[in-house]
Amino acid sequence: MYRHLERRLAQRVLECLQRRYPDAALPNIVIEQPPKVELGDYAIPVFPFAKPLRSAPLKIAEAIRSEIGPIEGIAELKVTPPGYLNIRIDRAWLAATLARDQRAPAEAPSGKILVEHSSINPNKAAHIGHLRNAILGDTFVRLLRYAGREVDVQNYIDNTGVQVADVVVGFTHLEKKSRAEIEALSRQPRFDYHCWDIYARVSQWYEQDKANQKARLDTLHAIEQGANEPAAIADLISTAVLRRHLETMDRLDIEYDFLPRESEILHLHFWDAAFQKLKQTGVLSYETEGKNKGCWVMRRAGTGRAAVGSITTPQEPEASDNEPTAERVSEEDQKVIVRSNGTVGYVGKDIAYHMWKFGLLGRDFGYCKFYRYPNQHDCWISTTAGQKDHPHFGDVAEIYNVIDARQSEAQSTVIEALRGLGHDEAAGHYTHFSYEMVALTPRCAAELGYFLSDEDKSRSYIEVSGRRGFGVKADDLIDQLIASAQKEVDSRHPELADEERLQIAAQIAIGALRYFMLKYTKQSVIAFDFKEALSFEGETGPYAQYAVVRATSIFKKAGLEAENFAPSNSTEEFTQFLNHASGNEIWELWLAASKTAYVVDQCIATTEPAYLAKHVFQLAQLFNTFYHRHPILSEPDEKRKQFLLMTVAVARRELIRALAIMGITVPSVM
RNA sequence: GGGCCCGUAGCUCAAUUGGAUAGAGCAUCGGAUUUCUAAUCCGAGGGUUGCAGGUUCGAUCCCUGCCGGGCCUACCA
Numbered sequence: 001m002y003r004h005l006e007r008r009l010a011q012r013v014l015e016c017l018q019r020r021y022p023d024a025a026l027p028n029i030v031i032e033q034p035p036k037v038e039l040g041d042y043a044i045p046v047f048p049f050a051k052p053l054r055s056a057p058l059k060i061a062e063a064i065r066s067e068i069g070p071i072e073g074i075a076e077l078k079v080t081p082p083g084y085l086n087i088r089i090d091r092a093w094l095a096a097t098l099a100r101d102q103r104a105p106a107e108a109p110s111g112k113i114l115v116e117h118s119s120i121n122p123n124k125a126a127h128i129g130h131l132r133n134a135i136l137g138d139t140f141v142r143l144l145r146y147a148g149r150e151v152d153v154q155n156y157i158d159n160t161g162v163q164v165a166d167v168v169v170g171f172t173h174l175e176k177k178s179r180a181e182i183e184a185l186s187r188q189p190r191f192d193y194h195c196w197d198i199y200a201r202v203s204q205w206y207e208q209d210k211a212n213q214k215a216r217l218d219t220l221h222a223i224e225q226g227a228n229e230p231a232a233i234a235d236l237i238s239t240a241v242l243r244r245h246l247e248t249m250d251r252l253d254i255e256y257d258f259l260p261r262e263s264e265i266l267h268l269h270f271w272d273a274a275f276q277k278l279k280q281t282g283v284l285s286y287e288t289e290g291k292n293k294g295c296w297v298m299r300r301a302g303t304g305r306a307a308v309g310s311i312t313t314p315q316e317p318e319a320s321d322n323e324p325t326a327e328r329v330s331e332e333d334q335k336v337i338v339r340s341n342g343t344v345g346y347v348g349k350d351i352a353y354h355m356w357k358f359g360l361l362g363r364d365f366g367y368c369k370f371y372r373y374p375n376q377h378d379c380w381i382s383t384t385a386g387q388k389d390h391p392h393f394g395d396v397a398e399i400y401n402v403i404d405a406r407q408s409e410a411q412s413t414v415i416e417a418l419r420g421l422g423h424d425e426a427a428g429h430y431t432h433f434s435y436e437m438v439a440l441t442p443r444c445a446a447e448l449g450y451f452l453s454d455e456d457k458s459r460s461y462i463e464v465s466g467r468r469g470f471g472v473k474a475d476d477l478i479d480q481l482i483a484s485a486q487k488e489v490d491s492r493h494p495e496l497a498d499e500e501r502l503q504i505a506a507q508i509a510i511g512a513l514r515y516f517m518l519k520y521t522k523q524s525v526i527a528f529d530f531k532e533a534l535s536f537e538g539e540t541g542p543y544a545q546y547a548v549v550r551a552t553s554i555f556k557k558a559g560l561e562a563e564n565f566a567p568s569n570s571t572e573e574f575t576q577f578l579n580h581a582s583g584n585e586i587w588e589l590w591l592a593a594s595k596t597a598y599v600v601d602q603c604i605a606t607t608e609p610a611y612l613a614k615h616v617f618q619l620a621q622l623f624n625t626f627y628h629r630h631p632i633l634s635e636p637d638e639k640r641k642q643f644l645l646m647t648v649a650v651a652r653r654e655l656i657r658a659l660a661i662m663g664i665t666v667p668s669v670m
Numbered sequence: 671g672g673g674c675c676c677g678u679a680g681c682u683c684a685a686u687u688g689g690a691u692a693g694a695g696c697a698u699c700g701g702a703u704u705u706c707u708a709a710u711c712c713g714a715g716g717g718u719u720g721c722a723g724g725u726u727c728g729a730u731c732c733c734u735g736c737c738g739g740g741c742c743u744a745c746c747a
Contacts, residue, residue: 162746405741408742633706648706
């Protein structure tokens with residue numbers, strides 16, 4: 001509602017200015033929120049208009065105020081020095097629409113969106129870095145769906161890479177295990193943990209003696225060839241680990257629709273199709289000399305073709321047909337896509353894959369069902385042949401790739417390739433949802449028993465490394481969070497059944513974890529620390545959950561249902577209570593409650609879910625203050641009591657709603 | 671060397687993308703009607719926003735130059 005009202009206001013101010021200054025070129029109207037509610041609910045700085053309209057800011061503000069006329073939902077406009085137009089919402093009007101849960105009509109554009117996230121190599125257990133990725137991605141999916149968009153969720157599986165080969169080598173060469181033995185192991189509950197250790201051991205083993213790396217190369221080649229023992233073992237391992245990843249993410253309510261695998265991109269020859277087009281359009285050029293002799297290369301993204309192109313002079317000779325790229329790219333700026341031995345690197349495969357995403361490749365995967373979630377939702381996986389009936393994946397209007405900032409150059413290269421192929425629109429709808437990594441604080445690393453050099457100890461954080469087995473496993477962290485929450489629940493609610501206490505502890509743990517991963521802005525490196533991650537107080541998920549539990553318990557005690565509560569107040573009474581001298585602080589709560597849709601829009605536009613976390617916290621904080629100041633059930637004035645109850649019902653509803661978008665549910669009691 | 675990101679309270683982070691007196695949590699200290707449950711609330715201290723210039727009505731935010739830190743920069747995936 002807040003968003004809706006803001007748009008209406010902006011429109012009216014624009015019309016008003018256009019009427020008064022028909023010839024002036026108007027700058028954009030910026031609507032902000034004043035630093036204090038006492039000033040108003042919206043603020044328009046008038047300074048930017050002073051120059052184009054050749055008038056003093058205060059004069060312009062006054063002109064708008066006196067000429068704009070009445071606006072539904074707006075109570076008052078006020079001119080404030082040095083040059084602000086402060087606007088007050090009609091409190092009773094907003095409260096009434098909120099009480100009815102009347103939402104602005106959806107105006108979502110059509111077109112399917114593909115969000116890809118997680119993409120964990122299927123050779124070891126997921127760690128906290130993967131958790132940040134999956135939680136950011138899943139929350140973004142929820143944001144889009146809340147805004148009315150249709151979304152497919154994909155998790156890309158690189159099951160043919162060298163990391164998988166390494167684990168195969170570990171099992172076959174270090175542990176001397178047969179395929180049958182590995183298969184038995186893979187059915188154990190935390191097979192991915194076993195792989196985690198083996199992966200770290202193999203990496204050490206390679207370093208001990210370079211000759212050991214021969215096993216790695218042989219295994220990698222065998223896997224690429226297919227139809228042999230190492231390939232079968234690789235498939236066995238990667239599939240089992242993938243299942244584990246899906247289970248881990250399912251603990252956090254994170255689900256996928258489709259798992260495209262690199263093996264199919266290989267076997268279904270996606271690259272061949274892409275390669276043809278890339279050669280035809282001159283995106284790739286063949287190097288005949290220098291260090292990249294014999295390779296097909298691309299210009300590295302951001303190395304200046306655009307700048308050169310924009311000042312191209314007409315007398316420059318046109319490129320002839322057999323030489324599509326006349327422009328020579330310096331070695332520094334070359335990105336090798338196809339090696340001199342004819343094999344394609346991962347960026348090349350990624351280009352082909354993204355052509356498929358936009359329906360530009362002319363080929364498709366085979367599909368079969370792979371995993372069924374407890375709620376009966378099916379997750380599909382790519383295969384060469386596949387089932388006849390399957391949902392239609394790919395061929396989407398927009399994509400978001402949730403991948404950490406280290407991959408931004410590769411992502412830009414794929415976008416540039418799409419552009420070079422002439423798919424500017426697709427390139428424009430390709431968003432690299434970039435975020436910074438999760439690292440460990442030196443203290444945390446020491447707690448986990450890792451050896452630290454003096455240099456490491458002086459750093460503010462240390463990067464995790466799967467190869468070195470250095471990091472915090474996702475399931476371990478979730479287990480710890482649940483155990484820690486369980487201790488609290490046990491002491492607070494000994495009367496509840498074991499099963500119920502565990503259920504509550506799990507909800508709190510997930511709330512704490514998801515909130516923790518979302519409260520930092522994307523570009524901030526999270527220096528992971530158990531103390532902060534395990535905290536249930538202050539700016540945390542449980543803080544917000546607790547606010548909802550309090551709200552619920554008021555209604556429980558009153559014998560009412562929060563969901564269906566309708567107050568008997570008249571509009572005049574709403575006005576009276578909201579405009580009361582002490583009413584500002586209650587109004588702030590209503591105002592915050594009206595902002596959910598506004599914040600969701602903001603999160604989507606900026607691909608920044610942290611705003612939602614901030615909104616949830618602010619709402620919970622305002623509610624807790626309100627809760628503390630106003631005893632409700634003992635309120636003697638029945639009219640006022642009704643009003644206070646409605647305030648609780650609305651705050652509770654919006655908190656539950658916003659938490660749900662973050663993937664957080666609320667326990668019955670805490 | 672080149673590209674991207676970061677530097678804000680003791681610590682971890684915000685600041686609606688150029689707006690009003692730079693805000694939260696943690697930590698520290700001091701308090702809260704035996705109440706709709708204290709996983710809560712109230713209060714206090716804590717700041718030359720890395721440094722130096724510039725742009726303008728206005729700069730934590732934009733520009734330039736330094737200082738410090740991180741990531742990327744493989745014919746690995």
